[in-house]
Amino acid sequence: MMEPSTHLPVTPRTGRFFVLAGVFVCAACGLVYELELVALASYLIGDSVTQASVVLSVMVFAMGLGSLLAKRLRRRAAAGFGLVEAALALVGGLSAMALYAAFAWTGDRGEVWAGGSRYLLVAFSLAIGLLIGAEVPLLMVLIQRIRRQDPSGAVSDLFAADYVGALVGGLAFPFLLLPLLGQLTGALITGAVNAVAGGALVFGLFRHDLSVRGRWILIVANVTVLGLLASAAVLVGDFEAAARRAVYGKEVRVAVQTGVQEVVLTGGRHDSLDLYLDGRLRVSGRDEHRYHRALVGPAMSGSHARVLILGGGDGLAAREVLRHPGVRRVDVVELDPGVVRLARHDPALSELNGRVYGDPRVRVVHADAFHWLRSPPRTYDVVISDLPDPGITASTKLYSQEFYGLASRALADGGRLAVHAGPMTSRPHVFWTVEATLRAAGLRTEPYGVGSRLSAFAAGPDRAAEGSSRPRDWGFVLAARSRPALDPPGMAALPRVAVASAERTRMRGLAPSTLVHPRYTN
Numbered sequence: 001m002m003e004p005s006t007h008l009p010v011t012p013r014t015g016r017f018f019v020l021a022g023v024f025v026c027a028a029c030g031l032v033y034e035l036e037l038v039a040l041a042s043y044l045i046g047d048s049v050t051q052a053s054v055v056l057s058v059m060v061f062a063m064g065l066g067s068l069l070a071k072r073l074r075r076r077a078a079a080g081f082g083l084v085e086a087a088l089a090l091v092g093g094l095s096a097m098a099l100y101a102a103f104a105w106t107g108d109r110g111e112v113w114a115g116g117s118r119y120l121l122v123a124f125s126l127a128i129g130l131l132i133g134a135e136v137p138l139l140m141v142l143i144q145r146i147r148r149q150d151p152s153g154a155v156s157d158l159f160a161a162d163y164v165g166a167l168v169g170g171l172a173f174p175f176l177l178l179p180l181l182g183q184l185t186g187a188l189i190t191g192a193v194n195a196v197a198g199g200a201l202v203f204g205l206f207r208h209d210l211s212v213r214g215r216w217i218l219i220v221a222n223v224t225v226l227g228l229l230a231s232a233a234v235l236v237g238d239f240e241a242a243a244r245r246a247v248y249g250k251e252v253r254v255a256v257q258t259g260v261q262e263v264v265l266t267g268g269r270h271d272s273l274d275l276y277l278d279g280r281l282r283v284s285g286r287d288e289h290r291y292h293r294a295l296v297g298p299a300m301s302g303s304h305a306r307v308l309i310l311g312g313g314d315g316l317a318a319r320e321v322l323r324h325p326g327v328r329r330v331d332v333v334e335l336d337p338g339v340v341r342l343a344r345h346d347p348a349l350s351e352l353n354g355r356v357y358g359d360p361r362v363r364v365v366h367a368d369a370f371h372w373l374r375s376p377p378r379t380y381d382v383v384i385s386d387l388p389d390p391g392i393t394a395s396t397k398l399y400s401q402e403f404y405g406l407a408s409r410a411l412a413d414g415g416r417l418a419v420h421a422g423p424m425t426s427r428p429h430v431f432w433t434v435e436a437t438l439r440a441a442g443l444r445t446e447p448y449g450v451g452s453r454l455s456a457f458a459a460g461p462d463r464a465a466e467g468s469s470r471p472r473d474w475g476f477v478l479a480a481r482s483r484p485a486l487d488p489p490g491m492a493a494l495p496r497v498a499v500a501s502a503e504r505t506r507m508r509g510l511a512p513s514t515l516v517h518p519r520y521t522n
Contacts, residue, residue, distance in 0.1 A: 058126055067136065332363070383418070448477075
């Protein structure tokens, strides 16, 4: 076993404390990088379960590989650890900006780097995992140089500090870094802390273990890393604005992080207005009236004094509901207060929704629709489910058999439920799984859809781009305890996909989607 170092500037006990403190900080930074990759990939690419699985599995594999490769650095453990931390700070700190840049400027437009953010996600997971995996073997050597102790005791101390640091980093990311600094600046600050912690530990305790050349290499490496991170932090505002223009176009008017999601408004009034939620086009002023009339119209045939809208914080579904005479109360259950604030106060969006939030019949509840439905205060003649596409992982519980069972309980006798079920023609598996799930919840169904050629899409149905004329289609299901009649007023003027055609394309034998077994794919 190596002899303890005789050149420590502090006592062995104090040195051991500083090593464990360094382990704590580096572990916290490592977990922040990991969570940053998961969060940003889920936002940019979608399907958070898949992205988390990719990041975690690749990173854990790379950590094992990194620990093996670190054997070559044990003879120069101090210098090796310093270089590893400098590299980790640079790679981890810049990872968020690199992923965002790949998403913004490559996208899925058919170039060689189409889907570049997916490739970079794996590359960064691998690189960060390799560097994190190399930390513990090198720290094991360094802590033994301070004070010789039983290897099992040293490992216990190191892992205890590592796990506690991971806990702090894991809690700091959602509750401190993300809300206060955002994803890009948060990653850069974490990288700077990582570089300072690694450099301070090496130069503070083990500088005598370094050759003159090694000291200069580490000094230059750390100064370069901190300089690059600082430069990126200064430019992060301009970078984010340029990337946002690349994603959303040049007419971005509002871009806010609400705490639930990123909300972006582009364009001006009427047909030029677009609303994006977490990078996905949710409302297009060019054709939203077709979507909302088709969603609301069929369910309003019959009694409709009391209407419940699940989602729909933009107020557009409520606008269509209030077009019908006899409506006495409209309850909107929307998770994100930020969307409702924009719908109330943004001049273009409030004009588009007819300023429905000024109508005394409209009442807003900020809650998760699933949990709110477990104890609704009353029953409703009509329930409108105006929610994001079921292929988005976070939304799958809102398209589950359990959710529709709760929605059915909120229906009054003879009440009707209208559900946005995703594209009927471009993603039939998703559409017919929604329909099968509604039937599994004990409801009778009538599927239908509408189409539009007025929107421009280039990177899939959720990403807008100029110069494309791909048609947009929406699928809906009208459901009730008894078979509903599809005879909506005003639907004749819409470019509707006939119900008979929908029945001919039915995908049979699909199992319903449940909370523990979601069956939608992104």
